[in-house]
Amino acid sequence: MLRSKFLTAGAAILATALSASTALADITILAWPGEPSESAFRKVLDLYNTTEGAKINSKASVIYFSQQGFKEKMLADVAAGSKEFDVMLTSTYDVGLYAPFMTPIDDLVTDKVYDVISKNAIETQKYEGKTYGIPTDLSLHFLYYRKDLIDQLNTDPAWKAKYEEISGKILGKKLSPKPADQWDWDDYIASALFFTKSINPDSPVRYGTVLQMKNLLYNIMLWQGTVASNGGNWRDKDGNITIDSPAYKRGLEIYKIITDNEATPGDSSTYEYGEANSVFGAGQVAFMVQWNAAVPEFTGDKYPAVAGKLGLSHEPAGSEGPKTHFHSLGLGLNKNTAKLDEAKAFLTWLATAEPMKLYAKEGGSPPLAEGPMSEIAGDRPEMVLMGEHAAKYGFVMDGATSAKAMGIYTNMAENFTGYWTGEMEQDEAIANVVADMKKAFAQ
Amino acid sequence: MSYVSFETKEQASARALLVPLCLFLGALLGFPTLINLWYSFSDVSFQNMIGSFVGAENYIAALTNPKMWQALGFSLQFAVICTTLEVAAALVLVFILHPLLIKRPWMTAILMLPMMVSPALMGVMYRLILNEFTGAIPVYLEMMGHAVNFLGRGNIYKTVVAIEVLQWTPFAFLILLTARQTISYELEEAAAVDGATGFRSTFHILLPMMKPALVIVIFVRFIDSFRVFDHIYVLTGGGPGNLTTSISIYIYKLFFVQNTLGEAVAVSILLLLMSLTLIVVAMRLVVRRS
Known part of the structure; x- marks a missing residue:
């Protein structure tokens, strides 16, 4: 009797020990804060914890730093060898800076991943040939404009005449109004001047842009x-710094002309x-170039002044046509994690269709491949536009993923x-920037 | 003989009692100071936290960088202006409100409110309050026909100074009020009997008696304003250009953004040396005068 009790107890201990050895640890993710992506990501984690995570006995939780100084805090943490988070944020523009503190994930990026996530976006998470993150959010720029105002500008003869008069007087060349998707940078400046009340007292908004x-x-x-859009780049193909160029001078002048003429607040x-959104949303300006993340703000009822009046286009064109900076935010592996298998399991699951589509539906901006993109197009029409723009107009400056890019x-x-x-x-x-870049790239 | 041995015992026990404090200070300040000294002579970076010896390279880079002098100039000017305004405003408030606060001391707590807000939050608050479109102050001023662009290039310097003064005048006020309240009523009464009232009483009796507190307030506020960071960083990021880059913001950017840790630490050490020199000179002056 006593012997059988011992045997039962021994079996129970053995079973507990065995089950404990197969249970995985919980993981912590350090992600980028801010709505709408924050709530969307929490929903993705809920899904993980009730499906794949439950299956492998590993739960995932998320922590956030505040946006102000986020990267600095993360850098200090990883440099100090922190194990407080297993999965961490990656960004195109500083993947080189964080690469020494991360584990590459090329083994996770299989052909199946390319069916879900755009190949271009995965390229933006690479540094020196190795992939460091699964891209979760694509960021690029749109021209946001008031359809009602730009339509009237293109149809109202009095507005047209005034537009020609203002462009002739301030820019020295008589321009005619065009639809926003045909603008070049001169049209952008001329329209900004036309819609500025101090220049055109009849303007229905206070500033052009x-x-x-x-x-x-x-x-x-x-x-x-x-x-x-005017052919400028940080460096040419031989690695020479090309900031002191007509393209950079033109780019600088565009903002300078608008600022000097007080066509911006x-x-x-x-x-x-945030400030730019509130000014546009309050109906005080006619158009602006802004990050894609702002689209849901203006398509909802947050800003009644622009409700139903939002138009989206690519940025105005230069000599090389329209261009948009683009980068992706993603999630990768903290090199110091003690839970590598669990963190890899999470990232592998994250790069599948179900979580990515859920993330997109809930407000995130994942760079989806064509297949899943068509499935969520009804819920997020601007995401289709994002995919198109990234493919057609997207650029990453040469050197802009290096360890020195942030500086x-x-x-x-x-x-x-x-x-x-x-x-x-x-x-x-320009000379100051060139000197700094020479120093940075020489290092 | 017994007297001497008693003295020695006293001294020995005093020294023994100082040991924990010295150990604590050594651990708290000594180790970081030593490691920072090493950093300032090395090419340490986030990718290479040990670094290798580079001699005085970081110090030369720091001293020959015009941006450092610009940031230092900003911080000095900012500290002088803010300290002057805060102390002047606090003195005026002390003399005006002293009779009222004797009867209603709880009102002091209300005057302390700005000081209790975190400076970074103060920056965020004023970003909203002073915004040309959504800010309450510009909107009301415009309704009255006086449009002012507080965050525009022409006013941004004055705005960051005003925010600092609004937040920290209560601190100066609190210290000076306490000093004012320690002056006995009998003394003021005696002065009044001797014909010293109003201006003469304030400048020849009250202010000289408040002088130690005034020196402390000026000292503390100067140091605090000199190392200003939070609200300026939140409000302007140190710009436009480098117009509002304080020395603290400059060091922060060198360290975290430019990843030139050695140079950032070298600037910090230079700053420490300058501050120590200033403190020694100031303390000697105070001691000599007193």
């Missing part, structure tokens, strides 16, 4: 479509994403915002 000119690296990404030098963008932000607001001359701003 809103520029984001806070000393912030993301604002340079937003601006550099003006450069790329006077406090634009402190503006970033270069920041230096550009300091100098170029200084030029736009009259703190320094254009030549000085």
Whole structure:
């Protein structure tokens, strides 16, 4: 009797030990905060925890830092060897900076993944030939415009005449209005001037456009479509720095002309994403170039002043046609994680159709391949446009995924915002940026 | 003989009691200081946290970078202006509100409210309040026919100064109020009997008696304003250009964004040396005068 009790107890202990050895640990994900992607990602995690995660006995939870200083905090953490998160954020523009602290995931990127996620987007998560992240959000720029105003500009003879008069007087050439999808940068400037009340008192809005000119690296990404559309790049194919070029000068002038003529709000030098949205949403400007993430804000009922009046197009064209900066945010492996298998299991699942489609439906902007994209097109029509724009007009500056990219963008932000607001001359701003880039790339 | 041995015992136990404090300070300040000294002479980066010795390269880079001098100039100017305005405003408030606050001391708590808000939050608040379209202040001013663009290039410097002054004047006020309240009523009464009222009483009796507190307030506020970071970073990011880049923002960008850790630490150490020199000079002046 006693012996059988011992045997039963021993079997129970053995069973517990065995089951414990097959159970996987829970993982923590450090993701980019902010709506609508934050709530969408939480729904994806719920799905994981009730399906695949439950199956393999590994739950995933998410932590967020605040957006301000997010990258700096993450960098300090990974450099210190933190194991607080197993999966971490990756971005096209700093994948080179974080690569030494991450484990490449090329073994997870199988052909099946390309059926779900666009190949171009996966390329944006590569550094020196290795893939570091599963892209979860694509970011690029659209021209957001008020359809009612631009339609009237193209049909009302009095508005047309005034437009020609203003463009002739300020730009020195008589331009005629065009539909927004046919604009070049001259049309963009001329329209900005036309819709500015201080220049045209009959304008129904206070300013033509809103520029984001806070000393912030993301604002340079937003601006550099003006450069790329005129053939500009950070470096040429031989690695020479090409900032001191007609394309960069033209790009800088576009913002300068608009700023000097006060066709953007006077406090634009402190503006970033949120401020620009609130000005456009309040019906105070006619158009703006903005990140794609703003689309859901203007298609809902948050801003009654522009409800039903939103038009979307590509950025205005330069000599090389329209271009848009694009990058992706993604999730990759913290090199220090003690739960590599569990983290890999999560990323493998994340790169399948079901979670990606759920993420898109809930407000995220995953760079889906054609198949899954067509399935969610009804819910998120602008995502189809995003896919098209990324493929047709997307560019990544040469060197903009290197470990020094963030520093270069920041230096550009300091100098170029200084030029736009009259703190320094254009030549000085360009020379400062070139000197900084030479130093950065020499290292 | 017994007196001498008593003294020695006292000294020995005093030294023994100081040991934990010295160990604590050594661990808290000594180790980081030493490692930072090493960093300032190395090419340390986030990718290579040990780094290799590069001599005085970081110090040369720091001292020959015009941006550092520009940021230092901004911080000095900002600190002088803010400290002057805060102390002046606090003094005026102390003399005006002192009689009222004796009767209703709970009102002091209300005056302290701005100080309790985090400076970063203050930046966010003013980003909204001063926005040309959505901010309450510009909208009301425009309704009254006085459109002011607080965050525009021409006003941004004044705006960041005003925010600092609004937030930290209560601190100066609190210290000076406490000093004012320690001056006995009898003394003021005696001065009044001798014919010293109003201006003479304030400048010849009250202010000289508040001088130690004034020196401390000026000192603390100067240091605090000199290392300003939060609200400026949130509001302007140090721009436009480098117009509002303080030395703290400059170091932060060198460290986290440019990934030039060695140079950032070198600037910090130079700053520490400058501050120590200033402190020693200031303290000697204070001691000599007192």
